[in-house]
Amino acid sequence: MHQTKVKGHTPLSGAASGGHTDVIIVLLENGGDVNQATNAGLTPVWIASQMGHTVALKLLLENGGDANPAINDGRTPVFAASQEGHTAATKLLLENGGDANKADNIGSTPMLVASLMGHTAAVKLLLENGGEVNKAPPRDGSTPISMAATQGHTATVKLLLENGGDANQADSAGATSVFAASAQGHTAALKLLLENGGDANRANNEGVTPVFFAAQEGHTGTLKLLLESGGVANQATDNGTTPMYVASQQGHTAAIKLLLENGGDVNQARNDGAKPVCIVAENGHTAALALILENGGDANEANNEGTPPLPLASQDGQTDVVRILLKHGADASLATKDGYTAVCLAAQNGHTEVLHMLLKAGANVRTSEYAGVPTLHMAAMKGHLPAVRILAESWPLDRRPWRTFLLGGGASSEQQEYQAYQAQQQPADPAPRNHLPRLYSKPDMMKEVWTFLHKPRYVDLDQLDGHGRTALETAEQCGMGEVVMLLRELSLG
16 A cells, blocks of 8 residues: 555545545555655645645544644645645644744745735635734745735735734845835725835835836826825936836836926936936837826936937937927037937938928028038938938038949949948048039939939039049949949939
């Protein structure tokens, strides 16, 4: 009757697992060992407790079964029954000497796991049998009440509070049960905690408050309750990030509105200088952006890298963001720290709708250059023909900047390197009027510009560069066959 099989299971442990009481009786009458454990340490009592087989468990306990032997990871029968919510089995074990507080190998108690799972009846039994309401495992300091709050088990939270649960006891990260309920948006549980002394402003070890986390996650019901209970709308983390900033970052418009109604500051910067308007525009949250700007946000506020919102939005083609920024006074002439304006970035990325909006708003395309390179050339380099047309139309024909600009279309890598070297060494061209950009990255770009101009008198194919060469001579020297053929075709008219 003691024969073991796979992993040390005995006939008695098998019968306990299935709750087969008749078989258990026969095995016990014939010498079955009620406390023989498997290789993992599972006794028949432990197995019956985990499965919730109360009648089988009663038989085993009445025949000498031990209510407290732990398996290899330290979990006892009481732990197993409580974790699974088997109230009758838990009660039976406790009545037979089961330890309500014996923890597993990582310090978790039956009270902790029952609270985590929301098994309120099991928690009640543990409390009635000496279970410690605030005992926390040393590994992370999580309390039963914080575990219940994290999962939104309101009835369990209420029971724990009624029995001395500490709403402000923090875990090893400094987070309380108020923090836990706020982070997960469990408003009912949070209300109970606040009504029982929970602190709406106690921060964790990084300075993050319940208000901050509720705003970050967009839990408006929770956020409203916290603010009504004295939560501070502008309390920042250790790095200076405010609830307004994280709500803006995530685009939680309703949370932003609540913060504004409770004194939230749209212009409070982080330690690195970044403000809500920067991040909300960068992330493309249009409704949140409009709300921030309507409540004192500056459309020209640069981020911590010195870049205003408009160039960033233009670069990414965020049409709606650009429209909102322009509506609220964004200056289209402002550039990034590298010198790129919104027009430059929109053009070189081919965002034609944004480009139209910027020009309509008064952006000066003739001053939109980077390192002396006109925006039109930058668009041409990237092959954005529609952007080239828009930009070309923005200049009077007799003032278009057809300056020589060497690019490597069709040339070998060695030729491209040579051209780059030459471009660095040669003096600036004397900005001849209406000179055709000569070596665009694709010959069809040059042809497109020519087609657009219609009249040859606006383009001078014989104009010399700083080295006294024409476009054709330069193309021949660089071995750019397609460009040579095109220039010859154009010169024949």
